[in-house]
Amino acid sequence: MHTFDLSLEHITKVEGAANLLVKVVDDKVTKVEFGIVEYKRFFTEAMKGKPIGAIPSHLARICGTCSNAHIMCAIEACEHALDIQPSRQTEILRDLTMHGLIIRDHALHLYLFSMPDIFGKDAFLDFDESDPEQHQLLHDAFDIKSAGNYLATLIAGRSVHATYPTIGGFLHFPDDAGVAEAIKKLQSIRPAVLRLAEVFRKSPFHFDRQTNFMALVPFGNFGYLNGNIATSKGESYGEDKFREHLERTVLPYSQASAYQYKGDSYMVGSMARVSLAEDKLHPKTKESLADVLKLFPSTDIFHNNLAQVVEILHSIDEGIDLLTNNKFVPEPIVKKPNRDAIGVGVVEAPRGTLYHKVVLGADGLIKEGEVVVPTGQNQKNIEEDIGKLVESLLSSTPKEKINLEIEKLIRAYDPCMSCASHFLKVDWQ
Numbered sequence: 001m002h003t004f005d006l007s008l009e010h011i012t013k014v015e016g017a018a019n020l021l022v023k024v025v026d027d028k029v030t031k032v033e034f035g036i037v038e039y040k041r042f043f044t045e046a047m048k049g050k051p052i053g054a055i056p057s058h059l060a061r062i063c064g065t066c067s068n069a070h071i072m073c074a075i076e077a078c079e080h081a082l083d084i085q086p087s088r089q090t091e092i093l094r095d096l097t098m099h100g101l102i103i104r105d106h107a108l109h110l111y112l113f114s115m116p117d118i119f120g121k122d123a124f125l126d127f128d129e130s131d132p133e134q135h136q137l138l139h140d141a142f143d144i145k146s147a148g149n150y151l152a153t154l155i156a157g158r159s160v161h162a163t164y165p166t167i168g169g170f171l172h173f174p175d176d177a178g179v180a181e182a183i184k185k186l187q188s189i190r191p192a193v194l195r196l197a198e199v200f201r202k203s204p205f206h207f208d209r210q211t212n213f214m215a216l217v218p219f220g221n222f223g224y225l226n227g228n229i230a231t232s233k234g235e236s237y238g239e240d241k242f243r244e245h246l247e248r249t250v251l252p253y254s255q256a257s258a259y260q261y262k263g264d265s266y267m268v269g270s271m272a273r274v275s276l277a278e279d280k281l282h283p284k285t286k287e288s289l290a291d292v293l294k295l296f297p298s299t300d301i302f303h304n305n306l307a308q309v310v311e312i313l314h315s316i317d318e319g320i321d322l323l324t325n326n327k328f329v330p331e332p333i334v335k336k337p338n339r340d341a342i343g344v345g346v347v348e349a350p351r352g353t354l355y356h357k358v359v360l361g362a363d364g365l366i367k368e369g370e371v372v373v374p375t376g377q378n379q380k381n382i383e384e385d386i387g388k389l390v391e392s393l394l395s396s397t398p399k400e401k402i403n404l405e406i407e408k409l410i411r412a413y414d415p416c417m418s419c420a421s422h423f424l425k426v427d428w429q
Contacts, residue, residue, distance in 0.1 A: 018415070020406065021253070022386065023429035027394050029387040031429070034379055034410075035254040047369035052078050052338065052360055053167060059356065059371065060161050063416060065108070067161045068101045068152065069349035070356075072225060077356040078167045080240075081343025082336040089331060090169045091225075092322055093155055097165060098224040098347070099315035099322075100152030104145055104159055105350040106270070106308040109414045110196060111141035114305050117408050118203050137199070140192035144312070147185040151319060154178045168334035179323050186316045186323075190288075193316065197292055197309045207409055208300045209388050211381055212264055213272035216348050222273075222280040222314055224348035230276050231261065232297070239346040242355050246372065251379065258379040259372065265380035268352025269413065270307035271298060281310070282317040289313060301385060301412045308350075308414070338364035349374055351416050375415045385409060399428065 023031035043062050050058060056074040060067040072094055079086065086094075112124045119134070121127060124141065127134040149159040154174050156162030164172045174182075217236070218227035228236045229245070237245060249258040260266070274281075275297035286293060289310055295303055338360065345356040352374030359368040389409055393402050403426055 018410075019253075019427065020386070020410075021427035021429065022390055022406075024390065024394070027391070029390050032383045032387045032390075033251070033253045034383045034386065035251065036256040036375070036379070044369045044371055047358070047366045050366050051364050052081070052358070052366060053364075055358060055366060055369075056165070056167065057161070062371065062373075064160050065105055066101070066349045066351065066354075066416060068097055068156060068159075068165075069224075069347055069354055071162055071165055072098060073345040073347040073349075073354050073356040074358075075165060075167055076225070076345030076347065077343040077358045078345075078360075079343065080345065081341040081358050081360040082167070082339070083341070084168050084334050084336050086169060086334060087331060089326070089328065090334075092326055093170050093173075093328070094165065094225055095223060096319060096322055097152060097156040097162060099319040100148050100150075100155060100159065102224070102315045102350055103148030103312050103319075104152060105148075106312050107141060107144040107148060109350075110200070110305055110308055111137070111145075113414070114411055115199065117205070117411070118199065136195065140189075140195060144189045144192055144196075147182075147189045147316075150185050151182050154182050166333065168336075169331065171333075173328045173330050179328070183320055183323050186320050190313070190316055193309065193313045194288060197289055197306070197313070200306045200309055201292055201295075203302060203305070205302045205408060205412075206300050207302060207385065207389055207412075208298075209385055211299055211384075212261060212266040213275055213297075214261060214266050214268055214353060214377075215272040215276050216346055216353055217273075217277045218280060220280070221318065222277055222282065223318075229346065229353070231266070232272075232276065240344045242344065242346065242372070243357075243370075246355075246377075249380065254379065256376045256379065257372075259377045260380060265384055266377065267381045267413075268374045268377050269304055270311050270350075271296075271301070271304040272352065273348060274307040274310050282314050282321070284317045285310065285314040301409060304412050304414065338362055351375060351414050352377060373416070375413075378413055378415065382410060382413060382415070 019035045021033040055078055056071045059074040060071045062070050116124050127138050129135050152159040157164040164170050213232040216227045217230040230236045247260045249260055251258050278296050340362050341360050343358045347354050355372035357370040358366055361367050386406055
């Protein structure tokens with residue numbers, strides 16, 4: 001019988017820092033505490049008194065890697081507060097901004113963070129250039145990431161902390177030459193994404209535990225910016241009702257707020273999105289990844305990585321269509337007078353559903369603000385997964401090797417502790 005404590009400090013190949021405490025008594029896991037330990041930075045407190053026009057760039061600084069998702073979410077919240085309806089062209093440009101973000105961010109996680117586990121490597125740059133498969137994957141990684149960066153830079157000004165999107169529209173518009181180059185780059189990386197899908201489809205890692213999903217399910221095509229919040233229990237509700245459903249949970253050992261839904265943990269992210277809205281994916285994506293999509297809906301956490309591949313391909317296919325079928329022309333910013341109002345923005349960031357809320361005064365200054373990030377929502381689900389994983393390994397795996405299995409599981413979630421703290425110390429007890 002095993003009775004011990006485990007402490008895992010500084011998990012690598014994730015965004016940010018977290019601690020983990022696991023207590024085992026007589027082969028039973030009696031405690032799991034997954035704590036996000038990056039210092040709170042009080043972004044929501046700092047929103048108070050700021051002019052509404054400063055909010056998108058302010059909240060973008062919550063995180064570097066998913067800053068453009070924060071910009072999109074903050075703009076949506078501010079526009080709802082001001083009763084602004086953006087133009088159709090603005091909506092298309094925002095979709096393209098998110099597609100660039102998804103391609104770049106998912107590629108970063110899949111190649112640099114998760115793939116080394118599959119090949120038994122400590123880091124992606126340990127791959128062997130003399131091995132044809134590994135050589136190809138090395139170059140695929142940078143080609144895909146480059147294409148995502150190019151699309152985001154063309155449309156939004158920068159791939160991180162975008163400068164063109166603003167409340168009511170865009171400050172700059174892509175030219176024909178840039179659009180043609182973006183289409184060429186997206187078309188060129190499609191074969192690389194199909195190779196990536198095969199790597200993760202054949203991954204030897206699996207861990208399945210029934211859980212609940214939540215995601216913003218779009219009204220039309222699969223996307224990241226509009227829709228209703230849906231759950232795997234079959235419920236659906238409007239974006240502005242999110243605080244009536246998310247139950248904030250204080251974890252004294254974590255710097256980030258955790259959340260539950262109707263007393264249960266739940267998961268947000270790529271696997272939730274694909275499981276809930278697979279039918280809305282681009283037709284070419286569904287055709288090319290038909291064998292992969294047979295695995296969804298899925299509750300195998302390692303299929304979250306496979307769902308990220310699906311989303312990369314969808315963003316490529318949808319991005320090519322949007323760039324090919326639209327002519328972008330300069331247009332004025334939509335403006336409305338300030339007023340006393342509340343605005344809520346909800347978008348699907350790479351790691352899951354992101355919520356921004358602003359309380360605006362008639363003087364144009366923010367009275368209150370709230371931000372709910374994906375990793376905070378996944379905290380309880382991660383803890384429950386770890387507890388079950390450790391119990392399943394105790395009889396067959398040395399304690400020192402359990403640490404690696406825990407790290408692999410946490411990496412599959414693609415957590416971002418930088419956002420959530422407002423990787424990994426494990427303390428075995």
